[in-house]
Amino acid sequence: MPTATRAGMPWHVQLVEYPPPLTGGRADIVQTGSRLGMCTLDDMRKLGLPVGPVLYCATHLLLHIPVELGTAHRWHVPQTLCRPGSTSCVVTGPETGGGRCHRIWMTPHDSTHGRTSASDLRHRLLVMRSALATGRAA
Ligand SMILES: [Zn+2]
Numbered sequence: 001m002p003t004a005t006r007a008g009m010p011w012h013v014q015l016v017e018y019p020p021p022l023t024g025g026r027a028d029i030v031q032t033g034s035r036l037g038m039c040t041l042d043d044m045r046k047l048g049l050p051v052g053p054v055l056y057c058a059t060h061l062l063l064h065i066p067v068e069l070g071t072a073h074r075w076h077v078p079q080t081l082c083r084p085g086s087t088s089c090v091v092t093g094p095e096t097g098g099g100r101c102h103r104i105w106m107t108p109h110d111s112t113h114g115r116t117s118a119s120d121l122r123h124r125l126l127v128m129r130s131a132l133a134t135g136r137a138a
Contacts, residue, residue, distance in 0.1 A: 011106040027066035027115055031081040037063030040128040044120060045108055052115035053107040059099050060089040067118035077125050
């Protein structure tokens with residue numbers, strides 16, 4: 001008989017606007033679309049790569065992912081942004097609309113990582129972006 005496992009509860013949701021203490025200190029923030037971001041982070045977790053808390057905006061369908069300081073100036077991944085310390089939503093297309101942000105922090109259920117690894121995130125975003133574009137994503 002199936003039991004509740006970590007795999008069944010993959011994200012711990014917190015209805016707060018401020019980062020969980022796990023994030024700790026200042027960070028650069030990667031912004032991605034929520035579909036690309038969640039597929040990439042789930043993929044990283046399956047591979048055992050470091051994934052920390054993320055901020056999800058339900059209004060703009062965006063994810064904000066804290067990564068190491070110093071990432072912003074060398075971040076070049078299409079359809080994403082990386083800014084020092086900013087979790088404000090940058091909306092570029094009319095399809096995502098306007099309106100007030102409705103946001104929640106989510107932490108991987110099994111995470112001991114304060115933040116997501118920027119180099120792993122960059123690599124896996126490029127892989128997942130290509131997979132989604134060609135319909136090969138899991
Ligand atoms: Zn927003």
